Amino acid sequence: MLELLGLPVAASAHASEVDHIMVLVHWLMLVLFVGWGAFFVYVLFRFRSGRNPRASYEGARGRFASVVEGGVLLAEIVLLAFFSIPFWSANVDAEPTAHHGTTEVRVVAEQFAWNIHYPGADGVFGRTAITLVDPDNPLGLDRRDPVAKDDITTINQLHLPVGRTAVIHLSSKDVIHSLGMPEMRVKQDAIPGIVQPVWFTPTMTGTWEIACSQLCGLAHYRMKATYRIQTPEQFQAWLDEEAAALQPQ
């Protein structure tokens, strides 16, 4: 079943669990589709006008329909209670489980780009202010703030190391966007006024695309970024390179 769904590669620690739930939901949908489809064809034949010239005002008799409905309800309750809710509480609601520490990064969505903000060597995000936002400084980062001096910012380029839990502090400057990272099995709305943590642990290196997953305006179609999962050494080398580029010439 998993192959039939044509899902992208599963490249994060929780991905196989998401896929498992998706497979279960699709099995239920398949059973319902075939079952209800067969019932529909049966009804078309059984209650054809040739045999039933007058409409019945009593409707269906017998308890078959309620038993089937009860079975569908039960299957849905099992999916929710034993799969979806436990998954959500362990992978979304819980504190991030740090695998070899965490990589903290801010992602600020705007029409129509993804602004990425790393805290730099000191591990502390510098101050940002809406009054400092301009085309050269889309994050509004205050470089006069001592802890902001080493901060690294990029546009539409997210780098993360493999095997380490990534915590993305996601927000938006204007309208609702959505951070979609299919290979990580991550999708989270970016909502103005809310900083939403998103966390996951990449398990595979590769280069993929972040696509905005909420229709956010006329140029929504081109609101995409590249995310690159690298070995810790490659990631550190990239950070060093970016940090070196920050030094005044």
Ligand SMILES: [Cu+2]
């Ligand atoms: Cu968008």
